[in-house]
Amino acid sequence: MRNRHVLLFLLLLFVWSCGSDKTTDTVQEQITYKPVPEFSADSAYNYIQKQVDFGPRVPNTDGHRKTKEWLIKKLDEFGLEVQTQEFQAKTYDNKLWDLTNIIASYNPSAKKRVILAAHWDTRRVADKDTERIDEPIDGANDGGSGVAVLMEIARVIQESELKPEIGIDFILFDGEDDGEPEHANTRDNSQIWWCLGSQHWSKTPHEKGYSAYYGILVDLVGAKGARFYREGYSMRYGKNIVNKVWNFASELGYSDFFIMRDAPEIIDDHVFVNRDAGIPMINIVEFSPDYGFGHYHHTHSDNIEIIDKRSLRAVGQTVLFTLYQE
Secondary structure, X not given: OHHHHHHHHHHHHHHHHHOOOOOOOOOXXXXXXXXXXXXXXXXXXXXXXXXXXXXXXXXXXXXXXXXXXXXXXXXXXXXXXXXXXXXXXXXXXXXXXXXXXXXXXXXOOOOOEEEEEEEXXXXXXXXXXXXXXXXXXXXXXXXXXXXHHHHHHHHHHHHOOOOOOOEEEEEEEOOOOOOOOOOOOOOOOOOOOOOHXXXXXXXXXXXXXXXXXXXXXXXXXXXXXXXXXXXXXXHHHHHHHHHHHHHHHHHOOOOOOEEEEEOOOOOOHHHHHXXXXXXXXXXXXXXXXXXXXXXXXXOOOOXXXXXXXXXXXXXXXXHHHHHHOO
């Protein structure tokens, strides 16, 4: 009986193969992506240098004020609708800071909107360093790189004949990089003392009833050897967005930067946008599941010397590509 079944199968296979001119190969439908302009890593690098030249961007300092004026001017030159959100916030050591969230909108009338966010302030102490611990850092990567990537994306969109079909809100949060130093004798855990700008915006957005399809936060995205893992809160609140962005990065040839591996949760600006504003936001950030933040983090090593244009391009082109596919 078994042999009869085998012979019948072979006969049917022979008849089918002789009577068919069609190939037996499986043909997969090819995905067609929308064209995307080029992200310039050179331009982004120059935007970092410009910020560093202003000095540390610690709130209530001259460097902070000059940077604010420059950011608003440049974003306005890019043809964006720029507004500021001025507010005051108390720090962990009872200082009262004058802070400013900067919001710049492309295609403000579009209903489908995406947020691109970064923080533009820098840390007032180098508490992970062994020297000059109480002095502020340059923040070339921690602050500077995220801002530079968003500035370059805004410039490219403004100058290119190719335009994304969605609305984009560039939000630069202030007061992100504070919080008690590592060496503090007493830690006040009554509230979170960093991410002050995103905490304020998420509870009181710049427009009443504001909503967005999703958001992408970029933080610590320009260092040499940077690797971007799938951060925990991003996976919790926006797994599908993470997968989309990381897959796009792979399509573009940046799989060496965007690693298909999960990392622990970190409290960054995206947490409050998710929790309080109800908008799914992911975080592209250099934070390893093996060693945490890079060696430069909250030290004076966070200067222009650690910036690599390849890292800037990998992140910038991937985010730009993502926007144009919406």
